[in-house]
Amino acid sequence: MRSPKDFFAPLAIGAPAPLREVPFRPSRNIHFFPPANEKMRSKVPDMVATCDVLLGNLEDAVPASDKEAARAGLIEVGQSVDFGDTQFWTRVNSLDSPWGLDDLLEIVPAIGDKLDVVMIPKVEGPEDIHYVDRLLAQLEAKADLTEPLLIHAILETARGVANVEEICAASPRMQGLSLGPADLAANRRMKTTRVGGGHPGYLVRTDPTGDDLEAGRTTYQQDLWHYTVARMVDACASNGIYAYYGPFGDIRDTVGCEDQFRNAYLLGCVGAWSLHPVQIDIAKKVFSPPVDDVVHAKRVVEAMGDGTGAVMLDGKMEDDASVKQCLVVLDLATQLAERDPELKEAYGL
Known part of the structure; x- marks a missing residue:
């Protein structure tokens, strides 16, 4: 175990000193774009003014055949786009994939000075953060970076949720956590095929009013993710970092998306993912305090x-x-x- 007095020392000679406090920057929406798609890359400059965070996605939804093209496209965006006050993030491939290491080895030297946060999927314990922490320090030193890159972890496994407090405390690089409901549902053997949101089968029912057990009994749909989001918020708050709701997969259901985002906002999340432009304004609206x-x-x-x-x-x-x-x-x-x-x-x- 590292000594507390060494916690804020650089992990590589020549690497920038770790931050002692993660600054809060508005990040109501983390908008994902596919860097391998030239048409989508061309839209990034126009999206800068509309988003708090723009994230080039290299992981899920990118076919194996497009992984290298996505990485090259991300580097092109980082080198050519002026992001101004908008944050520029990337989600790299998971640490157990054939692409995760190369993502970091190529991206940090090329555009480490433009990136704000590296999102790590499927984090299961503090050891995953320790690995990325040390590797980023070495790459920062090699690239002569003056500011440390921050790490954002996704909770997508039961083990990750069980270790959430240790993950949040694993490094001064930790910026925050996001809920990854689809992978987490599969890992937990939850019987839902939805990406985020509630489920009509997960409900409570009022007591019977007579002999007819079906009559007059109102049901209320419940939130499958309430426990996980609340625990994630507590772990983040106690370590001075930030919690985010992840994706809401039903793009058509803008009403349900807004409800789910608002639940997360009220519980303490600072933002959510937007997978489609229609969700950008929803997230910005919900995660901005009402005027009243x-x-x-x-x-x-x-x-x-x-x-x-x-x-x-x-x-x-x-x-x-x-x-x-x-x-x-x-x-x-x-x-x-x-x-x-x-x-x-x-x-x-």
Whole structure:
């Protein structure tokens, strides 16, 4: 076990010093694009202004025959596109694949100065993060990078969920976690073929009202992912990193997508994946605090003065805990307002 005093020392001679705190940057949507597709690559410059995060996907949904073309396409995008304030991420292939190592060996020297985060799929324990951590340090040193690349892990196996706290604490590079519902469902032997969202068979039913056990009993669909998302949020929050909802696979069901994203937002996630342009605005809407919440938060903070004691506001008691809740909303609103002029005007910031 490494000594705590060495935790923030570079893992390779000449590598940049690890961050002591992961900065929060608006990342309401992580929009995936296929770098192997020349038509999609050509759209990236126009998408920069519409997304908080643009992610070049090298893993799932990329056929084996296109893996090298996707990697080359990602490098081309990184070398040619000005991302400005928009974050540029990539999801590399899994560590047990024939392509994962080459992804890192080729990408970091070529565009490591443009990348913000490397997403690692199917992370099962801290040992996976330790491996990537050391390798990135060596590649950063070799490429003379001055800023460390961050790591984002996907929870896609039961073992990964069981080790989620250790994964979050494995490296100062850890930026956050995403839920990977499809692979996780398969690994857990869950009997669903949906990608995210609820399931009509996963329900609760009101008690019987008489001898007829079918009559008058209302059912309510439940969320298959509530436990996993809540545990992921706690693990991330306790380690100063960020939780994200992953994909919602039913592109047509924009209403269900918005509901699922909002559940994740209320539980503490900071963003979600968008697999199709129609989901970009949904994620940006849901993971931006509503105007009424921002207005209320400002009133509470102003009424509480130094943040101690308690006051009555609109018939509700507000105290120091209320101020902390309101500051979470205001901090997010302030950062989003700096990026989005429409939100700045709506929030009055």
